Amino acid sequence: MRLELLQDYDETAHARARPIYEISDKGLDGRDDLPAPLRALARANGFSGEAGVVLAHEEGVLLGVGDGSDPFILAAAAEKLPEGDYRLAPTPASDLAWRAGFAWLLGSYRFDRYRKQKPAAARLIAPRGLDVAAVRREVGAVGYIRDLVNTPAADMTPSALEAEARALAKAHGAKIETIIGEALLERNFPLIHAVGRAAAEAPRLVDLVWGREDAPRITLIGKGVCFDSGGLDLKSASNMLLMKKDMGGAAHALGLARMIMESGLDVRLRVLIPAVENAVSGSAYRPGDILNSRKGLTVEIGNTDAEGRLVLADALALAGEEEDPPALLVTLATLTGAARVALGPELAPYYANDEALAAELMEAGRAVADPLWRMPLWPGYDSMLASTVADVSNVGNGSFAGSITAALFLKRFAPAGVPWAHFDIYAWRPKAAPGRPVGGEAQAVRALLRVIADRTGGNAEGA
Structure with missing residues (x-):
């Protein structure tokens, strides 16, 4: 498991990383924080916040979380996104940040002992205050x-x-x-x-x-x-x-x-x-x-x-x-x-x-x-x-x-x-x-x- 795919908070890296917006099955209503290109992307793809659906754009990423019942849904983004640096938007509360970091690394798991090629993977820049070492211990x-x-x-x-x-x-x-x-x-x-x-x-x-x-x-x-x-x-x-x-x-x-x-x-x-x-x-x-x-x-x-x-x-x-x-x-x-x-x-x-x-x-x-x-x-x-x-x-x-x-x-x-x-x-x-x-x-x-x-x-x- 590549535990380095969850990186400690770094202000510069965090600012440069592409934001991930979690969208429930209630849709985009009330999400004034979304850039216009992401709204257009959602409309073009009929995106409705269905759990596990990921849409990526240069301006950011839309992740469907459905009814929110899956605490590790962010793993879907880790599994599907191309190589690069990402961050959560907006910054979650501490308990949700822990679950997010945990889920991200779960999504990075591959049993690749018998595979010659190791696929590229996405990296999450942790939100400020997250104990990355503790998350890595448990996911490891x-x-x-x-x-x-x-x-x-x-x-x-x-x-x-x-x-x-x-x-x-x-x-x-x-x-x-x-x-x-x-x-x-x-x-x-x-x-x-x-x-x-x-x-x-x-x-x-x-x-x-x-x-x-x-x-x-x-x-x-x-x-x-x-x-x-x-x-x-x-x-x-x-x-x-x-x-x-x-x-x-x-x-x-x-x-x-x-x-x-x-x-x-x-x-x-x-x-x-x-x-x-x-x-x-x-x-x-x-x-x-x-x-x-x-x-x-x-x-x-x-x-x-x-x-x-x-x-x-x-x-x-x-x-x-x-x-x-x-x-x-x-x-x-x-x-x-x-x-x-x-x-x-x-x-x-x-x-x-x-x-x-x-x-x-x-x-x-x-x-x-x-x-x-x-x-x-x-x-x-x-x-x-x-x-x-x-x-x-x-x-x-x-x-x-x-x-x-x-x-x-x-x-x-x-x-x-x-x-x-x-x-x-x-x-x-x-x-x-x-x-x-x-x-x-x-x-x-x-x-x-x-x-x-x-x-x-x-x-x-x-x-």
Whole structure:
């Protein structure tokens, strides 16, 4: 992502830049600030302020914002305008300026790792007073998450995901340890080992720690299934097409960690990523197997395609073993198709065992235009995970409430008394919108950053 396409305010550059006028679907009435050539251009093209429509002229640019419901509509201008310098007219208020800068850089995103030609792009001269560095931090993390999710599984293997975590740790002076292969059994991570043992690359647990020891403890756990074939309960070809994104939880944990570290929040951050590939071979774990877990609970495997909750379970157990437990524990995972059936691809469902935390997350999502929706940890469905031969089954005993039962499975491994939120994200956009192309997408991390900053006395701005 070319973050330099949002430039700090410069009086000379700002004066020379072409102005962008945002026009609602009410039309040009009352817009006395528009130059006559732009009014003529609008009439000639039947321009009515329809969202995403861009008309450019030497005197300036008309951008249709429709009814104003899309907070990132300015991204349409960044996507469509030719190379050059632009500014907003009139200068927006500070909160709107933040969203404008954020949207502009979203519109500059391209996943171009595999393209030889890099297209030219437009640059926005920021309005006076906008904290450009802060905007770049958040958008940079969004682009980082998108890049990780968009990378094909051949290039985003468990070792490659570990390398990304190591690069992030090195950049911010964090400590990092990785437990790989048979060492997982020696160190008592049997579920992570079982899920990943059939793959060509060994499974591993990445453990990153940053910040002063006596700061408030924040632990993030991201599902790092770098490709999910479904295991012996093999997915269909169509359902396997997007399974490069099954490490989206890990990408989100790393992206959120990047924002926390770049913002300098005073926290003791820990990031746990079980990185595996759920593959098929003679050593694959099987339906009907009974596996031990780090917590000591035995798990009957009802379906090998419900593997994400298994690797998260061992990581959750580890997170609960610290003498000084975390002040906040978050799991991020592309866990169930049932979550998509319930809320679709754009609304990130979350579960929380703490009412105050649940309310803070919802409010933060609204404040930074990072939409979330709370789902219930309904205890009445816990019995769906019953097994006649083990302590728990990894899948519910019916076709109902798949996302809820997955969250209830994780709850059994989460440490008691610790505020915990679980996000069953999609990490993908199937339909393009301004600044949000088809492909990997960051969900909930900006809302989480706001909550973490508020809970730890930090300062995190947001779109």
